[in-house]
Amino acid sequence: MTTAPSDLREVRHWIDGTTHTGTGTDTAPVTNPATGEVTGRVVLADRADTRAAVASAKVAFPAWRDLSLTRRTRILFRFRELLEQRKPELAELITAEHGKVLADALGEISRGQEVVEFACGAPHLLKGEMTENASTRVDLCSIRQPLGPVAIVTPFNFPAMVPLWFIPIALAAGNTVVLKPSEKVPSAANWLAGLLAEAGLPSGVFTVLHGDRTAVDGLLTHPDVKAVSFVGSTPVARHVHATATAHGKRVQALGGAKNHMLVLPDADLDAAAGAAVNAGFGSAGQRCMAVSVVVAVDPVADELVTRIAERAARIKTGDGTRANDMGPLVTGQHRDKVAAYVDAGERAGARVVLDGRHVRPDGAAGGFWLGPTLLDHVTPEMSVYTDEVFGPVLSVVRVRSYDEALDLVNANPFGNGACVFTNDGGAARRFQREVEAGMVGINVPVPVPMAYYSFGGWKDSLFGDTHAHGVEGFRFFTRGKVVTSRWPDRTEGGIDLGFRAND
Structure with a gap:
């Protein structure tokens, strides 16, 4: 927490359809990772700001819930079109605050847009079922209804994609949303809020609350917040799940990862090597689906x-606005933390094949640079293996057999993603089972499913029973109700030959 100079731009909350300063007095710096320059400040919510954000969502909920599915999906369709037209603008914001190269930023927006498109099918996905004459003149039907105000807490690594995993589905289902983005990358959230408003979303239906743990804990314990979606590190995900469930909320908390890529002797080594590089160093390794361990x-x-x-x-590390392949890490502190894992691995006996600690970037000297790093002869007790490093560090673990490789993966406490490279169909089928x-x-090195399937891991990579987006997303943001009805048999009269439009 710090107070930035008053002449810097200020990123404020978005409450009741407009920017809102709030009552909190603390701010956090917004930094360009490619230069190290502080470019703005983001206001941090206090308890009063959190209450105001939730109150706005609560007031807006009844009218949004009662708006027809047709009208809700029209807004989402319009939002999708605006996003398609203006995503270069959003990509520039992401690069300026996260550091990833523009092409990568555009890619994350496109993946988030897939969920928007999926959510436009809400009228079909929210359909219930009916049984006529289940008993004599008794009919049964099932319906799904929204929960109310919901909270979404997202990490720094995908300022657009991860919020878009949840927002469109929650809104389509009839909920109101309070988004708490990472204070490191706050501007994308406000940009999305403005675009939703332009698409016709009523005031109060979508709120952005900036802040740190005070804001998060305020949302987790607020009695009017009905559900929480979270993506972040495993320790925080565990805290979010424990706190929110203790306060009676529905929770999906996606945690950390240690994704393994097995390479079997019959694999195409050129394809495997290319996949390992792309999956290990994309977004500077700052993604929960990054391959961080190659099991040879x-x-x-x-x-x-x-x-x-x-x-x-051959990877060019440098400023994401230039013709480079990989950008900086998000903060200097994070860069130093990742470099320390490389130091520890080297001390423990790993061989540094490619050393990103001494990279010469195409960028300012003050940027948070760490180039692609490759460690060989890593063993399972080393911290570079046991911990989620979350940076451009690829570790190679050598094993003697497929069985040893599988045991290694399954013994890991994380269970987010895993992949195998092989030309043996039997081995592949065994692996997937x-x-x-x-x-x-x-x-496939980064097995992120399409929007109509759901995203989520096992073990310490997920707390809660429901994965993100896909059909599970609609199940999470709604609750079921079964109606049993019996009506007197009366004949209605009158004539109406008009062809009425649905609305």
């Missing part, structure tokens, strides 16, 4: 490491 099954390790190193060495991970890739 004898006898492919030497050749595979050579091919990975050759490709990774036996690996303990929520998302599995077969010759």
